[in-house]
Amino acid sequence: MRNLTWMGLLALLLAGILNPVLLPAASSVVWQIGVFDDSSHEFNLGIDPESGKPTAHPIDYTDPNNNPVFVIGKSNPAWDWYAYQPGTSNGRAGFRAHPFTIQFDLPEKPKGLFTLNLSPLDYSPRLPRLEVNLNGHRGLFYQHPVLNYGRGDILRFVEVGGQSTSVKVTSPLLEVQSAWRCNSLEENQRPLEVSPHGFTFQVKPFEIVTVRVEGSSVSK
Numbered sequence: 001m002r003n004l005t006w007m008g009l010l011a012l013l014l015a016g017i018l019n020p021v022l023l024p025a026a027s028s029v030v031w032q033i034g035v036f037d038d039s040s041h042e043f044n045l046g047i048d049p050e051s052g053k054p055t056a057h058p059i060d061y062t063d064p065n066n067n068p069v070f071v072i073g074k075s076n077p078a079w080d081w082y083a084y085q086p087g088t089s090n091g092r093a094g095f096r097a098h099p100f101t102i103q104f105d106l107p108e109k110p111k112g113l114f115t116l117n118l119s120p121l122d123y124s125p126r127l128p129r130l131e132v133n134l135n136g137h138r139g140l141f142y143q144h145p146v147l148n149y150g151r152g153d154i155l156r157f158v159e160v161g162g163q164s165t166s167v168k169v170t171s172p173l174l175e176v177q178s179a180w181r182c183n184s185l186e187e188n189q190r191p192l193e194v195s196p197h198g199f200t201f202q203v204k205p206f207e208i209v210t211v212r213v214e215g216s217s218v219s220k
Contacts, residue, residue, distance in 0.1 A: 031072045031104055033081055036119050038151045041188050043083040061086050061093035072104035083187065087128045097131075152178075152214035154186055162205045170198030175216050182210040 034042050046059040059082060060066055070080050085100055086093030118130070122145050130141045157167060179199035180188040192211065193200045197218075203209050 030106070030114070031102075033070065033077055033102070038121070039188065040083040040121065043077055043081045044079050045083045045183070045187060061090075061098065062096075063094075064096070067099050067101070069101045069103060072102065084185065089126070099133075152212045154182070155211045155213060157203065157209045157211070159203045159205060159207050159209075164202070164204050166200060167203055167209075168198060168200045169211075170195070172197055173218050174198075174213075175218050176213060177215045179214070180212045182212050184210065186210060186212065188212060 034040075044059070068080060068082055069075075070077075075081070082100070086098050088095060088097050116132070120130075120143065122128075122143060127143050127145065130143070132139050132141060155169075159165070174197060176194045176197060176199055179192040179194050179201075181190050181192055181201060183189055199211070199213065201209060201211065
């Protein structure tokens with residue numbers, strides 16, 4: 001049994017698209033968690049994707065007993081792999097390290113070169129460093145993120161009139177392909193009704209609504 005553990009240190013790390021893959025020299029995948037799609041929607045967000053409300057068993061990051069242990073071939077990413085990983089400076093998560101562990105077996109003694117590919121989505125102004133531990137072999141790694149607009153544009157709306165209402169947003173210069181209502185971490189929650197040049201959503205009194213819009217510009 002091999003154990004691979006890593007921790008995000010110093011700051012909050014969104015590990016929603018943290019998709020580890022081990023690749024030998026022949027480029028065959030040994031194992032993979034999630035997909036490389038700039039999103040963490042396939043992982044455990046601690047909320048119901050339909051209602052947007054916390055699940056019956058929300059994740060308590062202050063409890064070390066909740067540190068995830070993912071067993072390749074047995075665990076389910078939707079429940080057993082958390083969408084984000086707090087760092088040591090996160091007070092709400094207990095000011096502690098949060099190791100994420102992966103257990104996997106190999107059919108024979110490994111030979112050749114193996115590469116671990118991680119795809120973290122960082123949103124904190126202070127970038128965490130990653131500590132990786134493979135069966136007692138420990139290393140620290142520093143990130144070099146690249147700005148990416150591949151997942152569309154984020155819009156935020158604030159209802160200030162104290163009324164529930166339907167909001168319709170249109171722009172003749174935008175051809176809308178999809179629109180999603182998101183949580184505060186900008187994770188897609190549910191799709192919105194779209195038209196060729198806009199989208200519609202419902203808002204409650206004094207509610208803040210986050211929307212992700214994907215589309216293309218229209219020439220005048």
